[in-house]
Amino acid sequence: MNNFAIEASFHWAAVALYILGTALFAYALFFARPGAARWALWLTGAGLLPHSAALALRYFSVGHGPYMLKYEVLSSNTWIAVVMLLLFVWRRRDWNAVALLVMPVCILMMGLGLFSNPEARDLPPTLRSIWLVFHVFFNKLAVGAFLLSAGASVALLLRERGVKGRFLEKLPDAETVESYMIRFIGFGFLFWSTTIGAGAIWANQSWGRYWGWDPIETWSLVTWLCYGALLHARFFFRLRGKAAAWGVLACFLVSILTVLIFPFVFPSLHSAYFQ
Amino acid sequence: MKRSPSQALKNPKLILGEISAIGLVCAVGAVLPFALESAHFSGEHPELVRWVRLLGLDNVFASAWFLAPLVLACASLSLVVVQQFRRAAQSWPRRLKPEQFQKALFRAEFDRPAQTHASGGKASSGGKAPSAVEGQTTSVIHSKGRVFLLGSPLFHTGLLVVVLAGVVRALFGADAVMDLVEGETISPGPAVWNGQFPGYLARPISLNRPVVLTKVNSVLYPDGGLKKLSAAFATEGSGEPGNIEVAVNKGFRVDGTRLHVGSDFGAAPTLGWPDGQGGTAWEAVLTTDFGKGAWQGVSSEHNGLRAHVRTLVDAEGKASSETDVRIMKGSVLACAATLVVGQSATLPDGSKVTLGRVPFWIRLKASRDPSTALIYAGFALIMTGATIMFTVVRFDTCVLVTPCGDHERVVVALHAPRFGPLCRERFARLVREQGGVG
Numbered sequence: 001m002n003n004f005a006i007e008a009s010f011h012w013a014a015v016a017l018y019i020l021g022t023a024l025f026a027y028a029l030f031f032a033r034p035g036a037a038r039w040a041l042w043l044t045g046a047g048l049l050p051h052s053a054a055l056a057l058r059y060f061s062v063g064h065g066p067y068m069l070k071y072e073v074l075s076s077n078t079w080i081a082v083v084m085l086l087l088f089v090w091r092r093r094d095w096n097a098v099a100l101l102v103m104p105v106c107i108l109m110m111g112l113g114l115f116s117n118p119e120a121r122d123l124p125p126t127l128r129s130i131w132l133v134f135h136v137f138f139n140k141l142a143v144g145a146f147l148l149s150a151g152a153s154v155a156l157l158l159r160e161r162g163v164k165g166r167f168l169e170k171l172p173d174a175e176t177v178e179s180y181m182i183r184f185i186g187f188g189f190l191f192w193s194t195t196i197g198a199g200a201i202w203a204n205q206s207w208g209r210y211w212g213w214d215p216i217e218t219w220s221l222v223t224w225l226c227y228g229a230l231l232h233a234r235f236f237f238r239l240r241g242k243a244a245a246w247g248v249l250a251c252f253l254v255s256i257l258t259v260l261i262f263p264f265v266f267p268s269l270h271s272a273y274f275q
Numbered sequence: 276m277k278r279s280p281s282q283a284l285k286n287p288k289l290i291l292g293e294i295s296a297i298g299l300v301c302a303v304g305a306v307l308p309f310a311l312e313s314a315h316f317s318g319e320h321p322e323l324v325r326w327v328r329l330l331g332l333d334n335v336f337a338s339a340w341f342l343a344p345l346v347l348a349c350a351s352l353s354l355v356v357v358q359q360f361r362r363a364a365q366s367w368p369r370r371l372k373p374e375q376f377q378k379a380l381f382r383a384e385f386d387r388p389a390q391t392h393a394s395g396g397k398a399s400s401g402g403k404a405p406s407a408v409e410g411q412t413t414s415v416i417h418s419k420g421r422v423f424l425l426g427s428p429l430f431h432t433g434l435l436v437v438v439l440a441g442v443v444r445a446l447f448g449a450d451a452v453m454d455l456v457e458g459e460t461i462s463p464g465p466a467v468w469n470g471q472f473p474g475y476l477a478r479p480i481s482l483n484r485p486v487v488l489t490k491v492n493s494v495l496y497p498d499g500g501l502k503k504l505s506a507a508f509a510t511e512g513s514g515e516p517g518n519i520e521v522a523v524n525k526g527f528r529v530d531g532t533r534l535h536v537g538s539d540f541g542a543a544p545t546l547g548w549p550d551g552q553g554g555t556a557w558e559a560v561l562t563t564d565f566g567k568g569a570w571q572g573v574s575s576e577h578n579g580l581r582a583h584v585r586t587l588v589d590a591e592g593k594a595s596s597e598t599d600v601r602i603m604k605g606s607v608l609a610c611a612a613t614l615v616v617g618q619s620a621t622l623p624d625g626s627k628v629t630l631g632r633v634p635f636w637i638r639l640k641a642s643r644d645p646s647t648a649l650i651y652a653g654f655a656l657i658m659t660g661a662t663i664m665f666t667v668v669r670f671d672t673c674v675l676v677t678p679c680g681d682h683e684r685v686v687v688a689l690h691a692p693r694f695g696p697l698c699r700e701r702f703a704r705l706v707r708e709q710g711g712v713g
Binding site: 122128172173175176178180183186200201205207209210211213219233236267 | 287290291294295297298301302304305306309336441444450496498500501502503504522523524525526533535537538640641642644647650651654657658661662664665666693694695696697699
């Protein structure tokens with residue numbers, strides 16, 4: 001078996017474990033089996049092992065981090081999101097419902113990556129910079145944090161709509177859910193700011209300018225402004241409940257467009273990493 | 276009630292409007308130029324395209340649509356920053372009084388057995404239970420995370436500094452670009468650069484002394500993709516070191532100007548054309564990567580003729596000894612030959628085109644940026660401010676103990692201006708520490 005076959009096997013093993021973990025989360029929450037939730041957590045965590053092995057193998061075979069191609073980018077984004085989710089749910093067991101909302105998105109993201117072209121691509125010299133590592137790593141952290149906030153906002157909306165279900169009953173009260181939702185956005189905002197800052201420093205190193213109004217650069221600013229506006233609305237006008245949750249989902253949509261969709265649509269310096 | 280301009284600028288609704296307006300304009304600026312470039316769009320909606328251009332929306336970042344909300348936002352930001360620092364300075368030393376915990380988010384009252392030890396007076400800090408003296412209420416007020424007060428002012432100051440750096444860059448910064456062939460010299464003076472892009476109040480880029488490109492070093496991947504690229508220069512004159520290397524992501528500063536290279540480079544076969552007076556006019560044909568190690572380029576026109584050249588470059592960045600030359604008159608092939616250095620191809624009129632040396636060329640960029648220190652300071656402030664804002668949770672706790680015979684009445688309260696519900700566990704712990712049920 002060649003390296004890629006082993007890597008693909010690890011990836012698919014991770015997907016299988018994530019699916020099983022999600023199914024167990026669903027079982028635990030819908031049938032009020034708290035013991036199953038613990039197993040779900042372990043099973044999802046176990047999925048990280050083959051996933052990490054696949055990413056490590058990829059690193060050693062291509063000689064660079066997961067910066068190029070949808071295959072690498074989506075797989076590593078999923079890895080970070082799952083790690084963040086598990087760390088949070090491990091500390092806050094009453095938040096298992098968020099795992100049930102976030103894990104399907106992670107599995108979908110991973111699936112999209114695995115069905116795309118995995119052909120290794122060499123790293124051009126402009127991408128050989130420590131600032132690229134910061135830029136990419138913090139972007140992934142930001143996406144993970146925004147995904148968690150979106151999960152919390154969906155849970156909040158379901159509850160506000162009066163959807164009954166055992167899995168929602170386990171969640172803390174609405175005020176606490178909202179506070180965490182905004183806190184995740186705070187972390188995401190911090191990570192996104194770092195992404196923009198590191199990218200600007202790197203751009204200056206490579207092209208002699210911090211900012212060039214490249215479409216993805218500009219959309220990252222738009223995303224940052226959207227979340228900034230949401231935080232201001234929250235702190236100035238006490239934006240709460242449904243309105244806050246919808247605002248979070250709208251901002252999350254903009255961030256996903258910026259990271260995953262627009263690189264395909266607009267010719268950009270950022271397009272290369274994803275095609 | 277009439278508001279003063281400064282009050283109006285600090286109005287949260289206006290601030291939110293400014294952020295939204297900038298975001299909207301940025302979104303338009305990121306989308307519209309590409310729509311306008313689309314031939315389909317331009318063909319279908321010529322009237323719309325005319326209006327877009329008329330309103331300056333095709334270059335929105337230099338238009339009033341962008342600059343007006345930005346200026347307004349900076350004015351608001353300046354006032355808000357001053358207000359925030361003032362408020363932080365006032366709040367920093369301020370200690371909450373027990374009465375201010377009446378409406379705290381978390382508050383619990385319970386009785387506990389009287390403590391055996393007793394000491395009078397008010398305690399001021401610490402998580403220990405206050406000691407009570409009969410008939411006197413003692414209080415312990417503890418504040419944590421006061422540094423939170425600095426988060427927002429620092430963050431917003433950083434934003435202002437970044438905008439200021441942008442203005443300094445736009446006014447006093449300068450950029451220039453040139454394609455340089457091995458062996459060529461950058462003479463002092465601005466005219467030698469192919470393109471000059473000075474700021475509104477800046478002088479163009481110009482080096483103070485001649486700088487010679489001595490060598491272009493490239494390493495390619497087996498599939499022909501670029502792996503490493505650098506250029507060696509020699510400076511003439513006194514002072515600075517004689518040899519410098521500029522690589523991708525590794526610029527070099529000469530006379531206050533930063534030189535750097537991107538990924539644009541290639542072989543530059545030099546062709547000698549008959550100049551019509553019995554001499555030879557030499558021209559370096561800049562080739563670019565056409566994949567699989569092949570590099571192609573087209574010369575300028577000489578008596579209606581153009582040369583299409585193609586050469587191979589190996590993984591060590593060395594050009595092949597042979598270069599394919601095809602001389603075209605319009606779309607008609609006039610002659611074709613594979614030449615080695617020194618060989619000539621005969622043109623239809625009997626004159627010859629000679630292949631001289633095959634050096635490499637590189638696109639050299641130069642920038643002069645007086646805003647570097649400002650922009651780094653701005654980033655540092657933004658990151659520090661954002662880190663404080665979103666990682667530090669500020670809260671104040673109050674424990675009041677009133678002796679009542681053989682027991683004590685205890686009031687425990689926790690006040691958190693932001694993210695209050697996240698302090699629930701902390702409050703429960705505090706209640707347990709004081710002998711209550713958390």
